[in-house]
Amino acid sequence: MRLQAYRFEMIPNGAQTSHLGRFAGACRFVYNKALALQKERHERGEKKLGYAGLCKLLTEWRNSAETPWLKDSPVHPLQQTLKDLERGYTNFFAKRACHPKFKQRGNPQSIRFPDPKQFRLDGANARLFLPKLGWIRLRLSRQVEGELKQATIIESNGRWFVSIQTERECEVPVHPEQQRELALDLGARKDFALAISQDGAMVKTLNAYRKAEGRLRHLQRCLSRKKKGSKNRKKARYKVARCHQKVANQRKDFLHKVSNILTRDYGVIIVEDLKVKDMTKAKVNPRQKNKAILDQGWFMFRQLLEYKAEWRGGLVVTIDPAHTSTTCNACGHRDTENRKSPDKFQCVACGHTMLADQNAAINIQRAGHARLACGEDVSHRASGAASVKQEPTEALVDLMSTKALGISVL
Known part of the structure; x- marks a missing residue:
């Protein structure tokens, strides 16, 4: 059974836009009120209320004379906000996230309808039916497949989108290129490679944010000069938000295209298990x-590779990234002096010279072989590279060609 989400832009009329804003505001109010109540109970030393207890309070709030406007909103989205708060506390106690925070009005809002009986999709006429809103037009860019499960309405910079989750039964996929493998070393230097294979082929970086920095600098300077609370400041803030949204859309589109081609052409993809959050701490790197x-977008790129490879019957193998850049693939000597510059690798023991990222990609390939063949915990030793016995059949040297990717290759 495959769960899949389809995201479309909504085209509500004026009245529907107003109602969507009020529904989102009601959800935000219920979330903040429940969070404040939980904090008060904690300060008094009382036990935290569960989801069922909060739902009982929600009924009282809807019938209260102080907040009668809560009845104007559908009840299921309000209950889902309480479920989100409960999930937030669960993640906090499991040390997977920080303590839940109050929602602010200026942040993106969402409304979730968990029951497929509450909404209807008319694909022929490109419209969606929602409770207390009626039929809303959609930019239906593709056909929705599967049984409808839930719908989430999301607001982003004044535009409304719907994410429809479906479930359908699929056959177990078999990748047509099971024996083709690809090892990737990810890069981030300007005008260099997002990824480089073990044979030296590269995908050039997009650098969407770097290209938009001049425009963002101008818009943020204009925003700083506007009077706080004024309508002009609100307009300037939306311009900055739209510029950031454009950068995010460009990056997502680029990574979708690259990951789609790679998972289509290669049955096995080997990547490093990079901890991007730790790598981007200010104390670690400039x-x-x-x-x-x-x-x-390294983390997003890996997520796209994993789910697309799974849908196609492929496999994404992750290996420990330690010492892949400082180990010589020819003799196995490991030394930080092997890589004195970002581009060039020269072994101080045997004198082997090659492109630094290509050397790392070869080490990543060997480590992936060891994990596939033996399931061993791969580590790059100074005495030699990881074992490569029982390796799968290697593919021909036709990796990431310019014709296949449609992207400029250095």
Whole structure:
């Protein structure tokens, strides 16, 4: 059973836009009121209320004379905000996230309808039916497949989108290129490579944020000069938000295209298990390098590779990234002096010279072989590279060609 989400832009009329804003405001109010109540109970030493207890209070709030406007909103989205708060506390106690915070009015809002009986999709006429809103037009860019499960309405910079989750039964996929493998070393330098393979082929970086920095600098300077609370400041803030949204859309589109081609042409993809959050701490790397890393979207790229490979019957193998850049693929000697510059690798023991990222990609390939063949915990030793026994059949040397990717290759 495959769960899949389809995201479309909504085209509500004036009245529907007003109602959507009020529904989102009601959800935000219920969330903040429940969070404040939980904090008060904690300060008094009382036990935290669960989801069922909060739902009982929600009924009282809807019938209260102080907040009668809560009845104007559908009840299920309000209950879902309480479920989100409960999930936030669960993640906090499990040390997977920070403590839940109050929602602010200026941040993106969302409304979730969890029951497929509450909404209807008319694909022939490109419209969606929602409770207390009626039929809303959609920019239906593709056909929705599967049984409808839930719908989430999302507001972003004054535009409304719907994400429809579906479920359908699919056959177990078998990748047509099971024996073709690809090892990737990710990069972040300006005008260099997002990824480089073990054979030296590169995908050039997009650098969407770097290209938009001049425009963002101008818009943020204009925003800082506007009077706080004025309508002109609100307009300037939306311009900055739209510019950031454009950068995010460009990056997402680029990564979708690259990951789609790679998972289509290769059955096995080997990547490093990079901890991007730790790599981009200010104390670890200079600020400019942190910005360059975040501009590439490494974590999103890996997520796209994983789910697309799974849908096609492929496999994404992750290996420990330690010492892949400082180990010689020819003799196995490991030394930080092997890589004195970002581009060139020269082994101090045997004198082997090659492109630094290509050397790392070869080490990543060997580590992936070891994990596939033996399931061993791969580590790059100074005495030699990881074992490569029982390796899968290697593909021909036709990796990431310019014709296949449609992207400029250095």
